[in-house]
Amino acid sequence: xxxxxxKPYEPKHPAMRWIDERLPLPRVVYGAIGGGYPVPRNLxxxxxxxxLAGIFLTIQIVTGIVLAMHFTASADGAFNSVNQxxxxxxxxxxxxxxxxxxxxxxxxxxxxxxxxRGLYYGSYKAPRExxxxxxxxxxxxxxATGFMGYVLPWGQMSYWGAQVITGFFxxxxxxxxxxxxxxxxxxxxxxxxxxxxxxxxxxxxxxxxGVVILHIxxxxxxxxxxxxxxxxxxxxxxxPFHPFYTxxxxxxxxxxxxxxxxxxxxxxxxxxHPDNYIPANALATPAHIxxxxxxxxxxxxxxxxxxxxxxxxxxWGVLAxxxxxxxxxxxxxxxxxxVRSGSYRPVFKRFFWLLVFDVLILGYIGGxxxxxxRVAVGQLASAYYFLHFLVILPLVSAFETPLPxxxxxxxxxxxxxxxxxxxAGQKRPRSGSVMTAG
Amino acid sequence: xxxxxGFIGAVFALILLISLFSNLATYFNNPPAPLxxxxxxxxxxxxxxxxDGPFGRFDKRQLQRGFQVYSEVCSAxxxxxxxxxxxxxxxxxxxxxxxxxASDWKTQVPSINPDTxxxxxxxxxxSDNFPAPFANEVAARAANNNALPPDLSLITKARExxxxxxxxxxxxxxxxxxxxxxxxxxxxxxxxxxxxxxFANLNIAMPPPLTTNGQVSYADGTKxxxxxxxxxxxxxxxxxxxxxxxxxxxxxxxxxxFLLLASILGYLAYQQIWQDAKRVVRxxxxxxxxxxxxxxxxxxxxxxxx
Numbered sequence: 001x002x003x004x005x006x007k008p009y010e011p012k013h014p015a016m017r018w019i020d021e022r023l024p025l026p027r028v029v030y031g032a033i034g035g036g037y038p039v040p041r042n043l044x045x046x047x048x049x050x051x052l053a054g055i056f057l058t059i060q061i062v063t064g065i066v067l068a069m070h071f072t073a074s075a076d077g078a079f080n081s082v083n084q085x086x087x088x089x090x091x092x093x094x095x096x097x098x099x100x101x102x103x104x105x106x107x108x109x110x111x112x113x114x115x116x117r118g119l120y121y122g123s124y125k126a127p128r129e130x131x132x133x134x135x136x137x138x139x140x141x142x143x144a145t146g147f148m149g150y151v152l153p154w155g156q157m158s159y160w161g162a163q164v165i166t167g168f169f170x171x172x173x174x175x176x177x178x179x180x181x182x183x184x185x186x187x188x189x190x191x192x193x194x195x196x197x198x199x200x201x202x203x204x205x206x207x208x209x210g211v212v213i214l215h216i217x218x219x220x221x222x223x224x225x226x227x228x229x230x231x232x233x234x235x236x237x238x239x240p241f242h243p244f245y246t247x248x249x250x251x252x253x254x255x256x257x258x259x260x261x262x263x264x265x266x267x268x269x270x271x272x273h274p275d276n277y278i279p280a281n282a283l284a285t286p287a288h289i290x291x292x293x294x295x296x297x298x299x300x301x302x303x304x305x306x307x308x309x310x311x312x313x314x315x316w317g318v319l320a321x322x323x324x325x326x327x328x329x330x331x332x333x334x335x336x337x338x339v340r341s342g343s344y345r346p347v348f349k350r351f352f353w354l355l356v357f358d359v360l361i362l363g364y365i366g367g368x369x370x371x372x373x374r375v376a377v378g379q380l381a382s383a384y385y386f387l388h389f390l391v392i393l394p395l396v397s398a399f400e401t402p403l404p405x406x407x408x409x410x411x412x413x414x415x416x417x418x419x420x421x422x423x424a425g426q427k428r429p430r431s432g433s434v435m436t437a438g
Numbered sequence: 439x440x441x442x443x444g445f446i447g448a449v450f451a452l453i454l455l456i457s458l459f460s461n462l463a464t465y466f467n468n469p470p471a472p473l474x475x476x477x478x479x480x481x482x483x484x485x486x487x488x489x490d491g492p493f494g495r496f497d498k499r500q501l502q503r504g505f506q507v508y509s510e511v512c513s514a515x516x517x518x519x520x521x522x523x524x525x526x527x528x529x530x531x532x533x534x535x536x537x538x539x540a541s542d543w544k545t546q547v548p549s550i551n552p553d554t555x556x557x558x559x560x561x562x563x564x565s566d567n568f569p570a571p572f573a574n575e576v577a578a579r580a581a582n583n584n585a586l587p588p589d590l591s592l593i594t595k596a597r598e599x600x601x602x603x604x605x606x607x608x609x610x611x612x613x614x615x616x617x618x619x620x621x622x623x624x625x626x627x628x629x630x631x632x633x634x635x636x637f638a639n640l641n642i643a644m645p646p647p648l649t650t651n652g653q654v655s656y657a658d659g660t661k662x663x664x665x666x667x668x669x670x671x672x673x674x675x676x677x678x679x680x681x682x683x684x685x686x687x688x689x690x691x692x693x694x695x696f697l698l699l700a701s702i703l704g705y706l707a708y709q710q711i712w713q714d715a716k717r718v719v720r721x722x723x724x725x726x727x728x729x730x731x732x733x734x735x736x737x738x739x740x741x742x743x744x
């Protein structure tokens with residue numbers, strides 16, 4: 001978009017020209033995801049996960065709209081409308097429901113990979129701060145949507161998950177309890193909570209889609225980052241999105257959808273919890289209340305605060321859990337290193353992998369039944385999480401000596417042999433925009 | 439700002455460390471007492487059913503036997519509220535048989551008297567779901583020492599271990615081990631409850647339902663041992679929880695093959711599209727590190743320096 005060599009849209013068909021002259025939508029699409037968007041030529045497969053997140057958002061919206069046609073948003077009818085009507089009587093209802101259940105998990109899975117790719121390659125740094133922050137807004141909306149969707153089948157984990165999560169608000173003194181009652185529309189999750197969760201669960205995905213457009217818009221101003229973190233300098237550093245990256249994203253999406261299909265068709269309940277096949281019962285608390293797997297790291301942080309030190313333990317836990325996500329908004333200003341890519345930051349790289357390991361540990365602790373040793377490990381892992389972002393990262397960015405960066409993207413791809421391999425004038429001319437020899 | 443954030447991070451870490459120390463102090467000063475259930479609870483025994491695995495299909499004869507066990511034994515207390523009589527068609531029963539099963543069912547369907555409008559009951563029809571064995575929860579508890587027999591429609595999806603859990607529970611009753619009582623004198627199974635190591639807290643309200651070989655008599659000649667009846671009813675309850683399992687497996691295979699082929703074709707297309715872009719960046723000839731290594735090796739052999 002902002003590159004001078006980006007190809008302008010040239011309608012091939014008169015009908016497209018007719019539309020483009022009146023509403024330049026084809027032009028916008030061409031510039032956003034067509035041949036008019038130049039992308040660094042050296043992207044690796046970690047850059048495929050943004051497109052995958054878009055694919056899973058689409059799957060969720062499509063399956064969700066059809067499921068909503070058969071769902072009954074009532075405390076008496078929700079469980080049976082899912083487990084009898086949709087799973088047994090609606091044509092391919094079981095497929096829609098299992099695809100939607102596992103689609104949520106895959107949406108989070110690819111989004112987590114996308115976020116960690118951004119963390120490793122410094123994608124949050126200038127000039128892409130807003131891209132990063134809009135991405136975090138999408139992530140927060142996803143968490144709200146995922147949580148409310150899990151409540152809808154009105155099983156035991158739905159009910160008690162709603163009880164626990166809305167209970168976060170009651171940790172705040174004075175205002176907390178009234179806020180919780182206001183959010184639920186009652187003293188405990190019931191009809192009022194279920195219907196409003198359903199309404200919001202239907203609304204928020206479209207809000208997500210809107211923020212996704214802003215996310216992509218903001219991305220296309222500086223263009224995509226790349227594994228070296230070096231800025232694009234000229235045309236030979238880039239390839240047009242279409243056909244190069246549509247082809248790369250396309251086959252990879254097929255492979256990931258294959259993985260998704262295998263889980264959906266052959267192990268559809270693997271990522272779920274058996275208790276959610278028991279109808280909600282306000283009088284019987286499950287032995288272990290756990291949220292869906294994608295919330296486990298945060299659940300571990302929440303449960304790690306066990307002492308009333310000045311503030312009640314629960315309030316510390318809730319504050320820490322909220323802050324563990326909010327701090328990511330400050331990341332562009334926490335990590336001051338001018339080098340974007342973790343590949344050229346030897347110290348940063350080690351701590352990055354330590355963070356990945358730490359979050360996996362937190363995930364395990366958050367999902368497992370509680371005991372003294374697990375709580376102790378969770379406390380250490382939670383402490384590392386905060387120290388990593390708020391203490392270690394600023395220090396590393398101040399004291400680390402980065403490795404020398406390549407002069408340009410094409411040089412990094414050619415290992416410095418570009419000039420020798422294809423001196424100017426010797427390379428046979430090639431049609432299209434592939435590149436003109438350097 | 440980085441200073442403020444660093445301070446916040448340090449505060450959280452400090453509180454966590456205080457939590458850790460108080461946690462460890464409590465643990466060592468006051469070690470948690472082990473519970474009988476932690477030590478004596480057993481994981482479900484493995485059973486293999488024809489519906490297992492990605493190509494699994496139901497064994498209809500086994501499902502019919504399981505249905506027989508359900509209707510002669512389990513249905514006295516446990517409902518099957520999400521399953522309709524007409525669904526039995528998939529077990530291989532014909533229309534007339536289903537009509538008969540429905541109208542002969544031991545509990546009738548709540549209805550109204552067409553003349554007076556008073557509450558009444560009528561015989562079940564194939565379109566009805568299995569009627570609940572008790573009129574309501576109070577009636578169910580009153581008949582079962584205040585325990586509530588769960589509905590079995592989804593039981594194999596609602597318990598960790600699924601069919602293996604059902605099978606293990608049904609065959610897991612035995613008297614409480616003397617060693618357990620020696621270790622945990624307070625953990626004696628209360629009256630009206632029954633010791634079963636596969637049940638989460640070891641003591642289950644349900645009396646052993648399958649007690650003697652030959653409790654039901656199978657029409658297909660299979661020997662009705664307790665073990666066999668437990669297996670059959672577990673298989674049947676897999677079907678009630680997941681009646682679309684076979685079409686799911688069949689569709690999954692087709693979708694997986696399609697996506698595999700599509701991915702391979704997509705990969706080949708990707709290779710072809712990128713060929714030009716990659717050719718430019720692939721060092722060839724003397725610049726190829728492999729060739730260079732080869733020539734260096736040859737030079738080394740020939741004794742040429744540099």
